[in-house]
Amino acid sequence: MYNKVSARDIELLTQIVGNDNIFVGKDINADYAHDELGTVSNMPEVLVRVTTTEQISQIMSLAYKNTIPVTVRGSGTGLVGAAVPVCGGILLETTKMNKILELDTDNLTVTVQPGVLLMELAAFAEENDLLYPPDPGEKSATIGGNISTNAGGMRAVKYGVTRDYVRALTVVAPNGDILNLGGKVAKNSSGYSLKDLIVGSEGTLGIITEAVLDLVPLPKVSVSLLVPFTDMKSAIAAVPQIFKSKITPTAIEYMSRDTILFAEDYLGKKFPDKKNEAYILLTFDGNSNEQVNADMTIVAELCLNIGAVDAYIVDTEERKKSVWSARGAFLEAIKSSTTLMDECDVVVPVNKIDTFLNFTHELSNQYNIRIPSFGHAGDGNLHVYICKDDLAEDKWEKSLKEIFDKMYEKARELGGLVSGEHGIGYAKKVYLKEQLGNEQIALMQGIKKVFDEKNILNPNKVCF
Amino acid sequence: MDILVCIKQVPGSTNVEVDPVTGVLKRDGIASKMNPYDLYAIETALLLTEKFGGSVQVITMGPPQAKSIITEAICMGAEKGTVLSDRKFAGADVLATAYTLSQGIKKAGKYDLIICGKQTTDGDTAQVGAEISEFLNMPNISNVLSIENVSDNTVTLTASQDEKIVKMKIKMPCVISVDADINTPRLPSFKVQKQVDDSKIQFLSFADFEDQNVNNYGLAGSATQVERIFPPEKLQEKCSIQGTPTEQADQLYDLIRRIKIV
Numbered sequence: 224m225y226n227k228v229s230a231r232d233i234e235l236l237t238q239i240v241g242n243d244n245i246f247v248g249k250d251i252n253a254d255y256a257h258d259e260l261g262t263v264s265n266m267p268e269v270l271v272r273v274t275t276t277e278q279i280s281q282i283m284s285l286a287y288k289n290t291i292p293v294t295v296r297g298s299g300t301g302l303v304g305a306a307v308p309v310c311g312g313i314l315l316e317t318t319k320m321n322k323i324l325e326l327d328t329d330n331l332t333v334t335v336q337p338g339v340l341l342m343e344l345a346a347f348a349e350e351n352d353l354l355y356p357p358d359p360g361e362k363s364a365t366i367g368g369n370i371s372t373n374a375g376g377m378r379a380v381k382y383g384v385t386r387d388y389v390r391a392l393t394v395v396a397p398n399g400d401i402l403n404l405g406g407k408v409a410k411n412s413s414g415y416s417l418k419d420l421i422v423g424s425e426g427t428l429g430i431i432t433e434a435v436l437d438l439v440p441l442p443k444v445s446v447s448l449l450v451p452f453t454d455m456k457s458a459i460a461a462v463p464q465i466f467k468s469k470i471t472p473t474a475i476e477y478m479s480r481d482t483i484l485f486a487e488d489y490l491g492k493k494f495p496d497k498k499n500e501a502y503i504l505l506t507f508d509g510n511s512n513e514q515v516n517a518d519m520t521i522v523a524e525l526c527l528n529i530g531a532v533d534a535y536i537v538d539t540e541e542r543k544k545s546v547w548s549a550r551g552a553f554l555e556a557i558k559s560s561t562t563l564m565d566e567c568d569v570v571v572p573v574n575k576i577d578t579f580l581n582f583t584h585e586l587s588n589q590y591n592i593r594i595p596s597f598g599h600a601g602d603g604n605l606h607v608y609i610c611k612d613d614l615a616e617d618k619w620e621k622s623l624k625e626i627f628d629k630m631y632e633k634a635r636e637l638g639g640l641v642s643g644e645h646g647i648g649y650a651k652k653v654y655l656k657e658q659l660g661n662e663q664i665a666l667m668q669g670i671k672k673v674f675d676e677k678n679i680l681n682p683n684k685v686c687f
Numbered sequence: 688m689d690i691l692v693c694i695k696q697v698p699g700s701t702n703v704e705v706d707p708v709t710g711v712l713k714r715d716g717i718a719s720k721m722n723p724y725d726l727y728a729i730e731t732a733l734l735l736t737e738k739f740g741g742s743v744q745v746i747t748m749g750p751p752q753a754k755s756i757i758t759e760a761i762c763m764g765a766e767k768g769t770v771l772s773d774r775k776f777a778g779a780d781v782l783a784t785a786y787t788l789s790q791g792i793k794k795a796g797k798y799d800l801i802i803c804g805k806q807t808t809d810g811d812t813a814q815v816g817a818e819i820s821e822f823l824n825m826p827n828i829s830n831v832l833s834i835e836n837v838s839d840n841t842v843t844l845t846a847s848q849d850e851k852i853v854k855m856k857i858k859m860p861c862v863i864s865v866d867a868d869i870n871t872p873r874l875p876s877f878k879v880q881k882q883v884d885d886s887k888i889q890f891l892s893f894a895d896f897e898d899q900n901v902n903n904y905g906l907a908g909s910a911t912q913v914e915r916i917f918p919p920e921k922l923q924e925k926c927s928i929q930g931t932p933t934e935q936a937d938q939l940y941d942l943i944r945r946i947k948i949v
Contacts (some may be wrong), residue, residue: 448877449874492871493870493871494871495871495872495873495874496873496874512718520877523877527877527878533876533877533878534876534877534878535873535874535875535876535877536762536874536875536876536877536880537874538720538875539699539720539721539723541723541726541872542872542874545871545872546874
């Protein structure tokens with residue numbers, strides 16, 4: 224169905240990107256076969272590092288003409304194989320397109336290339352007394368990849384997710400056409416929102432080459448609260464109560480003692496408190512100490528009234544670092560604690576989190592497999608990791624499939640969805656189909672076909 | 688074992704302006720916090736009393752609003768604290784500060800162990816601990832990396848001394864200054880904060896001190912005068928290790944040995 228990359232194609236690609244930016248066959252580093260999790264793996268035939276929209280357009284024209292599959296890759300920090308070239312072909316890396324092009328203080332927007340890292344964007348906004356609110360845990364992800372998965376991160380409780388901050392996109396279509404979607408406008412009722420279709424499409428509909436993002440004024444004060452509970456159920460039960468209090472924290476994260484201990488081992492640093500079984504970590508931000516402290520006090524009192532052991536104040540840079548650096552390292556820490564792991568990124572209604580987590584604990588006992596987890600308690604998005612440890616390969620494959628089947632079934636039963644922010648990619652396709660049913664999958668496939676009639680852009684992903 | 692920890696209120700941010708005329712830090716309107724290095728000293732004291740029994744108190748010199756860091760220390764687990772506050776103490780350099788603290792310590796009580804942080808983030812002299820020990824006529828060890836034991840009125844500890852890491856014993860009462868990262872300081876408790884009242888915080892002024900010579904305090908008692916304050920240049924040392932894997936390993940080992948990681 225697809226053509227292999229020919230010597231002539233290599234010649235033409237070299238003309239487009241130059242000798243230094245093309246790697247063929249054995250010259251491609253093995254890491255380009257997989258993403259962060261590594262459970263999906265296949266080498267591309269050729270790797271090209273692009274620097275301009277025009278180069279991408281030319282490459283897509285060539286690929287379209289010769290029916291060669293193309294997969295786009297940023298930092299490769301994805302967790303579901305979305306950036307893995309499962310059909311071979313061309314792997315197009317955007318990390319060299321890493322310039323912040325414009326800060327527009329009249330419209331409060333920033334225009335970036337897709338290879339800008341989230342940590343660079345966050346620092347740039349802060350230097351200008353502004354905030355780019357989406358805050359996924361993986362700060363070395365590129366903004367292009369982040370927009371492609373619509374990962375929202377920790378501040379989603381108050382500020383929403385990435386889609387809410389994308390005003391305009393420049394996109395190269397699979398046939399090489401360059402499209403300008405959306406604009407530097409605050410409102411838009413101008414036909415179907417193609418821009419919003421691209422957000423979260425995991426590189427299957429078009430290649431993002433430029434993005435105009437919304438910024439907000441940087442809150443002057445930010446304080447966190449680490450609230451210990453004797454068990455997970457009471458910790459999670461606090462979340463709906465906090466919402467009922469009409470206070471909206473910026474973030475509400477859940478962490479268990481086990482996960483904290485992994486982070487301690489991984490970072491070689493001690494967490495300020497680990498006497499208790501379960502914790503929620505909240506952040507409050509605003510423009511005055513009085514307002515932020517008043518919000519924090521209401522929530523701290525509320526937590527104590529419903530059984531929290533205490534409420535620890537995380538108010539200085541040093542204290543924030545000691546707590547949030549551990550939170551930021553959870554994924555890597557769990558990864559380093561085992562031989563192989565796979566993940567589940569379900570999102571469930573906030574008042575069903577404890578039911579779902581309890582279910583994962585039951586599965587852990589039933590299969591005698593470690594299933595550590597952490598997650599965004601404020602938005603119901605949980606990150607659950609199934610660890611292989613020293614399990615034999617055949618038993619691992621069988622148990623993993625059964626555990627996943629049961630988890631996704633439970634999430635459906637609770638009114639949840641397959642992915643909160645990591646996406647579907649290649650690894651979760653089967654669960655998406657199970658959840659959405661034939662009609663919705665057919666609609667998605669129809670959309671894909673309109674954008675990409677030859678199915679050359681990131682084929683075999685999401686809905687195929 | 689009764690432990691006293693010396694703490695200081697410092698500007699909450701490193702971006703503090705300096706008054707171009709007086710050369711003094713512009714502290715008005717700037718949020719303040721406890722000197723981050725002092726948090727390690729408090730945690731050291733709390734860990735020692737958890738293990739060996741006793742009490743932890745804190746002391747600070749500063750304006751009346753420095754009371755807030757005493758409250759913070761109590762929220763971390765200290766029993767009570769003292770604020771040394773008097774206009775006569777204003778403008779003190781490190782010598783006058785250490786002398787004022789030593790006078791305050793004599794008045795505040797009797798302690799087996801006095802713990803200071805390594806330095807402050809605003810003054811950066813790292814001398815207060817050693818100078819207090821001189822004024823109180825107590826032995827002193829700075830740059831303490833860990834405390835192994837307390838028995839027979841003696842503290843066994845490890846400290847970084849010039850080129851070496853040295854394990855030492857010091858007789859109590861004594862003064863020590865602990866390094867940053869000796870532990871992970873605990874967080875202040877909201878539960879305790881709700882209960883803290885002024886009865887746990889004592890204010891002392893010049894009138895309470897044994898030495899009534901005003902010339903030993905504040906600007907008058909300072910041996911040094913500030914000519915100019917400016918942020919230090921940021922030093923970032925980068926090095927590239929070249930050679931065969933064995934040569935690189937040797938160079939890396941030498942490097943981490945030089946900076947005392949091993």
